[in-house]
Amino acid sequence: MFSALKSDLLGRIQNSVALLTLVRGAHKKAGGSKTYMQDSPGKRLGPKKHEGEKVSVGQIIMRQRGTKWYPGSNVGIGKDHTLFAMEPGYVRYYLDPFHPKRKFIGIALGKDERLPYEHFDATHRRLGRTVLENPVAAKREEEYMSRKESLALPEILKEKGIRDQRRAAKIALLAKRLPEFIPELDDESVSLAAERLGAIDGFLRGGKSLEDARFYATYNYNYDLKLRLDATKEVTPEISEELKKKYAELVNIVDSRVMFDAKFNLCKNLTDEEREQKKQENVAALKELIPDANIPVDKKVKIQAWGLIEDTCFSLSERLHLKRRFLKPVLPESAELLGDEKTKNTVAISRMNYDTRRVETVYRLKKGFLGQRVN
Structure with a gap:
């Protein structure tokens, strides 16, 4: 009886092992779900702003796939070919005779302006569209600066102060030396002439020639005088003409008497x-x-x-x-310029002898070196 139970148990175990080994995973790939009678939503392509519509900066004018419409004046294009406004103005759809196969969308800065602008005309730019009547808003707009600018402002002002001090010291030195060359000038003329010479000195250090430096110094003075007349209204036209005439007379005297040498020192003028x-x-x-x-x-x-x-x-x-x-810095080697270790006033020079492939020491007299400056 015991043997029968044992054989029955062994049979059950073998059958269970066989079942475990025969079970396998499914080898057929599951099919995906199929949907019919469905459609994706539209991409809303096409024009968003039409001819003559007023737009602000950043507004989208056209959505498209591919450049069917090209960006014109004051219009930018995105990576998906979207056209957007880069300046506030009015939308214009137009053709350009220089690109006859392309259609353009641009922004006209004025309501009555038409595109394209004349090809060789000056570039149309917007310097401001509205006048700020509120003095608080106008002051805020005038004093506005980015965070980067505000962080850099203290260092800029510090450098400007140092530069102004150096310039003032230079002008004071020029005013002190100027009577040596032109003794007949009064104090006011000396001050004005020193400012002119300071400007000329700056242009010379910037790489301009003496003739160009004198021209730009005169031009800047007359331009500043014009700004005082037109913008600030500090002087009247009669006073402006008188100052300009007086400055021209001073220029003739100063330029004929003094100039700067190669090291920017004041010296007598030479034709x-x-x-x-x-x-x-x-x-x-x-x-x-x-x-x-x-x-x-x-x-x-x-x-x-x-x-x-x-x-x-x-x-x-x-x-x-x-x-x-x-005055050569180093004279060529010769018998009278060579010595040995016992010779006085010599310089020991180590160099490679490529014939013997050894480093040799050569003793050269100091008088063979003429590069030193003698005062």
Whole structure:
């Protein structure tokens, strides 16, 4: 009986194991749901603003797929080809003769304006549409600045104050030195002439020539005078003409008597003929003073050469050229300029000898180096 129960139990276990091994997952992919008689909502494409409608900045004018309509004047285009207004104005649908195969949508700044504008006309820009009658709102609009501007304002004002102090100090120095060249000027003329020379100095440091610097200094003075006449009403037309005439007379006196040299120092004015003649004279004197630039010169000759090279007739580039020509920083090696470790007043130079492939020490006399400035 026990054996029968045992065999029956083993049979049940084998049958359950067989069932476990035979069960498998479904191998057929489930089908998706199918829906019929349905449609997606429309995308609401097409024009949103029509011819002559008034729009503000950012309003959508046309939604489209592809550029069937192109952005014209004062109109931008998005990545989905949506056209939107970039300036407040009036919508215009138009054709451009320079692009005959394209249709454009633009914004006219005025109600009676038509597009396209004349091709070679000045660009139409909007400088403000309405006048702020409320003084509080007008002041708020005038003083408005972005967060970035407000954060940078203290540093800007600080730098401006430093720059104004330097400019005032420079003008004061020019006013102090000006009577040395033009003693007949009164105090008011000296002050005005110093301001002109300060402006010329700024233009010269900016890279302009002396002639251009003088022209722009005169132009800026006359323009400021015109602003005082037109905008601020500080002066009358008669006073303006009188000041302009007085300034022109002062310009003739100052420009004929003083100028700036290559290092922006005030000096006596030279005409083009005088400058060229002085250049030739100084170069001839340098050739006579230093006939051979490869031979060392003594300190006295060197001082005389520097005086000739730094004359007011030479520009910075010309001075550098003459220095390299007559006062070479390093003279070529020669027997009389070489020494050994026991020679006095020498400079030890380590360099590679590519023939022996060793580093050698060469002792050169100090007088072979002429690059030092002698005062």
